[in-house]
Amino acid sequence: MAVVMDQAALTAFLARDFAQVAEDFTVTRVEEDLLEVRLNVEARHLRPGGTVSGPSMFALADVAMYLAILARLGPVALAVTTNCSIDFMRKPAAGRALVAQARVLKLGRVLAVGDVLIWSEGETAPVARAGLTYSIPPAQ
Amino acid sequence: MAVVMDQAALTAFLARDFAQVAEDFTVTRVEEDLLEVRLNVEARHLRPGGTVSGPSMFALADVAMYLAILARLGPVALAVTTNCSIDFMRKPAAGRALVAQARVLKLGRVLAVGDVLIWSEGETAPVARAGLTYSIPPAQ
Amino acid sequence: MAVVMDQAALTAFLARDFAQVAEDFTVTRVEEDLLEVRLNVEARHLRPGGTVSGPSMFALADVAMYLAILARLGPVALAVTTNCSIDFMRKPAAGRALVAQARVLKLGRVLAVGDVLIWSEGETAPVARAGLTYSIPPAQ
Amino acid sequence: MAVVMDQAALTAFLARDFAQVAEDFTVTRVEEDLLEVRLNVEARHLRPGGTVSGPSMFALADVAMYLAILARLGPVALAVTTNCSIDFMRKPAAGRALVAQARVLKLGRVLAVGDVLIWSEGETAPVARAGLTYSIPPAQ
Helix, strand or coil: CCCCCCHHHHHHHHHHHCHHHHCCEEEEEECCCCEEEEECCCHHHECCCCCECHHHHHHHHHHHHHHHHHHHHCCCCCCEEEEEEEEECCCCCCCCCEEEEEEEEEECCCEEEEEEEEEECCCCCCCEEEEEEEECCCCC | CCCCCCHHHHHHHHHHHCHHHHCCEEEEEECCCCEEEEECCCHHHECCCCCECHHHHHHHHHHHHHHHHHHHHCCCCCCEEEEEEEEECCCCCCCCCEEEEEEEEEECCCEEEEEEEEEECCCCCCCEEEEEEEECCCCC | CCCCCCHHHHHHHHHHHCHHHHCCEEEEEECCCCEEEEECCCHHHECCCCCECHHHHHHHHHHHHHHHHHHHHCCCCCCEEEEEEEEECCCCCCCCCEEEEEEEEEECCCEEEEEEEEEECCCCCCCEEEEEEEECCCCC | CCCCCCHHHHHHHHHHHCHHHHCCEEEEEECCCCEEEEECCCHHHECCCCCECHHHHHHHHHHHHHHHHHHHHCCCCCCEEEEEEEEECCCCCCCCCEEEEEEEEEECCCEEEEEEEEEECCCCCCCEEEEEEEECCCCC
16 A cells, blocks of 8 residues: 655644644654554653553554554545554553554555554563554545 | 442542542442443543544543442452453534443453443433453452 | 334344354344344354353354344345454353343444343353444445 | 474364364464464355355454464463454455464463454455454463
């Protein structure tokens, strides 16, 4: 699947249309089969004990898949998450950023499906995995 | 399943152990088969367009199930979410609080499983549903 | 949501269009908010130890939601399962039928979403729960 | 993670302990990071129209993850599926076998988590994906 928005275009899109959360995320790789996003962990993402909260990992998985779809559909898309099944497998390392890699497995007329793996930066064992489905709005 | 922490005890627990998010949530009902929590929607929970974000709905489902488990196990539990499968079905009404109802379907030795329905306050059609699994730590 | 196919109509539909599995299932209740199906357990549904297999429980959840959607849409529908998240919570009782209750939570233009609970007949603690999404084909 | 049961050992295990379904499946690859199983499609796996049924794809995903866990734990394990979230993305090609590839992402003391991709043999676009969790029984 060809990429129609690159790292710079996706970063500008986030800053303009999702200003509230744009500083949380850094798009680090955009390839045909893979999109990588970094969660720049701040105090507001943490649970007692200093590890990243579940909702913050969910948000990271969700934005990674959203950007992976946009990279292929372009900025006109108003794709909406319809399902996410997320497994929390290990406690994230304290004081580390998280890195998510998303791949799109299906980009259909009405649904897009993909999965995401999340790691603490610099670790090899994943902390979470998710499968996500997005609904694609009809072309105008 | 008998309730061992009531509305006041759960509210105090949230305020003490989850101070960072405690003001987001109000425990509104604690019964044998049902726990209800309200998300007090603020600007930080919204997406462009004024509707509650997916991560905020995930956070609400997660805290509702967590409190439903604690209500039965008591405050010593350090239960951890291991899986959440959430369906986003309708756009929440703008400018409305969200209400989640959680029920525990299994409270086992190592795993607790339940589900959650979420509505915009005052509406009857649910905006989201989730199934969640928590890992229960071994008794000390 | 009004019911447009009743118990007899759904049973005839299964027999005609799903002859291969029709004898596995008995439609036992069709109401506005609830559809109930029974899995008539045979040797082919069992795992070593005599309990019903995971795939048989999946099949039961899937058919229950399918029939609950058809009950509202009528027999023209070619709805297709797009996602199922199923939790296996307890071992089914040996030598017992399983009963599934399905409810439709959303019946949209392109997607239908609902959930299913499954019990061993005569028991009160559920053995499995599932959330399912079906894709609804465009009207002809 | 080291492999302690190879292709021959897993095949013999299936034939002995799951005689009822053993002929449905052929273990085709067992590597450190990947286990591959083939569903030998027969009439009983098909839906009207000649494509493989959802329950048959679920069964394939489930057995692939089960064998991937056994390959690492050995034949003593009585692992039990606790959750499966499966996305059906494309209709399988008629008259083709299905191939599943499973990878174990976490092998913990009480839970194992992994994911599975399924293709029609000879095709490149996956027909289904699943995330699965197994409960690992305490060592005797």
